Each structure stands twice: as C-alpha cells, then as structure tokens.
Amino acid sequence: MSLSHQQKVYIPKAVRNNQYITAEIKVTDALLAHYPDYKTCYKALSRTIFKLASQQELYNVHVITNDKLPVVRYHSEAYCFPTAEQIIFFYNPEYHEAQGLHTQDDYRARKIRIVCLATGEDIRSNSASFHLKVQSFLAALMPQMPEDELTIKVRDHQHLSYDLFAKAKGNKETYGYKLRSISDRYKARSCPLPDDHGSLCYVTVKLPLSRKLKQAILPEQSDDFSPLYKKIQDAFVQATLAKKLHRVAMVANGRTPLVRNSKFDQLEGTDEVQMLGFDPNIDDPQFLCHWNGKRLVEMVSFTIAAGVKDSKDGGLGLYLNRVEDALRSLAVELALDKTRDDLIVRFHQHISYSTSKQLINK
Known part of the structure; x- marks a missing residue:
C-alpha cells in the first residue's frame, strides 16, 4: 500500500462537521468602570x-457572561441546554441561526465569552473563510471596547464525528480525507495565524455501558463496579499501546472530559468537567484514568491525543487510522455488536492564540 493511501482515512459520508470559535475577554475593573453595573x-x-x-x-x-463552558454538538433541531457549569448548544449548521445573551443578574463574570458557530454548507472546506470573518469581526470590535489595553484569547474548535460501525449498519459509502493541520489548511487559503499559536489534536470516543456489557463482566447484585472498569481499562490500554498511541485517558466518573495542553494550561477539575492534560511534545507514555468503583455511570469516555510528530507531513491520516485500528481491537475484546452498538468517534482539531488592540493597530 502506498504511503499516500496510508495517509488518507476513509470516513463515512454521513460524517458530521462542526466548527466554532470562541473569543474570551477578561472582565476587569477598568472595563466595568465605564458602566453603572454588570x-x-x-x-x-x-x-x-x-x-x-x-x-x-x-x-x-452567543455571548456568555456567567462563566459557563460552551459545548457544541450537531443536532437536527436547535437546542440550548444550560447546566450548573456548561451551556450545551445543539444545532444544524445548514439551517440554524441565532443571537443569544446568556447571563446572570448580579454576577460579575471572570470573562466574557463570544461563541461564533459556523453556518452554511461544507463547514470543513470553508473553515478558513469562517476564521477570517471572525478575525475581521474582532478587529472591528476591539476599537469599540472602552479599555485601552485589551487582549482577546481566540480558540478555534473543529470536529469530525462519525460512528465507527457505520459500515456494519449499512452505511457503506465513505470519503477519503487526507487530514492536514489547521495551520497548513489556513496557510493554503491565505488565512494568517500568529507564529506562536498553540495547537492540539485528539480523538474522543463514547462507549455506552449497555446492559449486555455490564452483565458479561459484573457479578450479579454487586455494588462494586471496579471489575467492569478494570476490564475496559485493560482492554483500552492494551489496544492503544499495540498501535503506539501513548497519550490516552479513560473517564468514567460522569464528568465531561476537557482536553488541554499540559505544558501551557493549568489543570483543575470541577463537579462537571474532568480536565485532561497532555503534552504533545514529549513521547513518554501519558495515561490518565478517572473512575470510581462505587459509582456506575452510563458512559465511558476515551481520549487519544496526537503528538507533534503526528501532525506533520500528512501524519494525521496515519494517526487516525491507528486510532481506528485500536478501537476495532477494543470492540473485539469487549464483544461489541457492530450492527447494534454505537462507537462514536469525534476527531478534534483546536488552535488558540491571543490578539490585542496593539496588534490590530499595527
């Protein structure tokens, strides 16, 4: 098989594309001094x-001023579900448009988050164009802000989501993706990024804990779920190590995994969010595990992060093919039924950087 073919990954045509960009502005005394109240x-x-x-x-x-974390997912109908710590946006990019202020009276936010959701068709193909629009919007916004010294943190999030077992369910049509880093794609489309921008690439996988899976592993009438988690953990670690995937995590505590670069970001978990930190620059094994044998959850989440080398010279296709091979081995070990069970793979690409009034004025 040619290297060019190996660098492609064949994904079901029913794949879902998402892109959203957040712009974070710190709420300071200098900013609030221009207004009578929050x-x-x-x-x-x-x-x-x-x-x-x-x-x-x-x-x-959307503008978020209650410090809740935005989470974006595809859905045929538009919904916005707030929790204590998150705001979950469900929408179809082809049809749904909205403007929303999500706030809380008498609450001083640590930061104002502006969330721009991509709309239209061919989200991935038009991702650079969308990013340019957001850059133009921020360039127009900053002179309108009352602060003289203003810095905005920009994060560009892109996802491809699909069922690994789509072919077994009759969805046999696929499309070959030659995956490239966001910076390479944007450079080819004349979308400038700062030289010091950060990047992160990883895959998350959701495994529902079905009745069949639990009955196959757990003894009857047991309040100790450790054997279930240990079996899944061992199968996951064995499958990923066999494919030389060394930055992995398993979360089965009911929290939402949030992936960050551990080299730059401070990692603190919350009641709803499980922070996961990986350093893509080092090759040493990084295995993170969060579960409680006394608590049974509905879903196990796996994370497999890419390294810096995986993102160069067409390596992302090779990386995702290795991830899929590892997940197929995991499915065999856990005796999953491909015609009935879902194993949703979500391929994430993120970039982040800061911009300021000073940079815009230059």
Whole structure:
C-alpha cells in the first residue's frame, strides 16, 4: 500500500462537521468602570457584538457572561441546554441561526465569552473563510471596547464525528480525507495565524455501558463496579499501546472530559468537567484514568491525543487510522455488536492564540 493511501482515512459520508470559535475577554475593573453595573455592561456589549457580527456575516453568535463552558454538538433541531457549569448548544449548521445573551443578574463574570458557530454548507472546506470573518469581526470590535489595553484569547474548535460501525449498519459509502493541520489548511487559503499559536489534536470516543456489557463482566447484585472498569481499562490500554498511541485517558466518573495542553494550561477539575492534560511534545507514555468503583455511570469516555510528530507531513491520516485500528481491537475484546452498538468517534482539531488592540493597530 502506498504511503499516500496510508495517509488518507476513509470516513463515512454521513460524517458530521462542526466548527466554532470562541473569543474570551477578561472582565476587569477598568472595563466595568465605564458602566453603572454588570447588567448594563453585558447588555451594551452584546448589542455591539451582535451588530458587528452580522456585518461580517456571522449569523449564529452567543455571548456568555456567567462563566459557563460552551459545548457544541450537531443536532437536527436547535437546542440550548444550560447546566450548573456548561451551556450545551445543539444545532444544524445548514439551517440554524441565532443571537443569544446568556447571563446572570448580579454576577460579575471572570470573562466574557463570544461563541461564533459556523453556518452554511461544507463547514470543513470553508473553515478558513469562517476564521477570517471572525478575525475581521474582532478587529472591528476591539476599537469599540472602552479599555485601552485589551487582549482577546481566540480558540478555534473543529470536529469530525462519525460512528465507527457505520459500515456494519449499512452505511457503506465513505470519503477519503487526507487530514492536514489547521495551520497548513489556513496557510493554503491565505488565512494568517500568529507564529506562536498553540495547537492540539485528539480523538474522543463514547462507549455506552449497555446492559449486555455490564452483565458479561459484573457479578450479579454487586455494588462494586471496579471489575467492569478494570476490564475496559485493560482492554483500552492494551489496544492503544499495540498501535503506539501513548497519550490516552479513560473517564468514567460522569464528568465531561476537557482536553488541554499540559505544558501551557493549568489543570483543575470541577463537579462537571474532568480536565485532561497532555503534552504533545514529549513521547513518554501519558495515561490518565478517572473512575470510581462505587459509582456506575452510563458512559465511558476515551481520549487519544496526537503528538507533534503526528501532525506533520500528512501524519494525521496515519494517526487516525491507528486510532481506528485500536478501537476495532477494543470492540473485539469487549464483544461489541457492530450492527447494534454505537462507537462514536469525534476527531478534534483546536488552535488558540491571543490578539490585542496593539496588534490590530499595527
């Protein structure tokens, strides 16, 4: 098999594409000094944000001023579900447009988050164009902000989501992706990024704990679920090590995994979010495991992070093919039924950087 063919990964045509970009602005005393109270500040800024976003053809934009974490997923209908710590947006990029202010009275946010959801068709092909629109929007927004010294943290999130067992369920059509890093794709489309931007690439996988799986492993009427988690953990570690995937995590504590670069980000978990930190620059094995044998959850989440070398010279296709091979081995070990069980693979690519009034003025 040629190297060019190996660098491609064949994904079901029913794959879901998502892209959203967040812009984070710290709430400072200097910013709030221009307004009589928090509520007035958030409403005034949101009106300016929505107006400028529309001028840049950004049609699905949300402003979050209650410090909740945005989570974006595809759905045929548009929903917004707030929890104590998160705001989960479900939408179809082809059809859904919205403007929303998500706030809390008498609450001083640590940061204002602007969430721009990509809309239209061919989300991945048009990702650079969407990023350019957001850059133009931020360039127009910063002079409108009352602070003289203003820095905005930009994060670009892109996902491909699909069922690993789609072919066994009759969805046999696939499309060959020659995956490239975001920076390479953007460079080819004249979308500039700062030289010091950060990047992270990883795969998350959701494994529902079905009745069949639990009955096959757990003894009857047991309050100790450790044998179930230990069996899954051992199978996962064995499968990933066999494919030389050394940055992996298993989470089965009911929390939402949030992946960060451990070299740069401080990692603190919360009641709802399980922070996972990987350093893509080192080759030493990094295995993270979070589960409690006294608590049975509905879903196990796996994370497999790519290294710096995986993102170079067409390596992402090779990386994702290795991930899929490892997951197929895991499925065999756990006796999953490909015609009935789902194993949803979500391929993540993220970049992040900071921009400021000073940089824009240059």
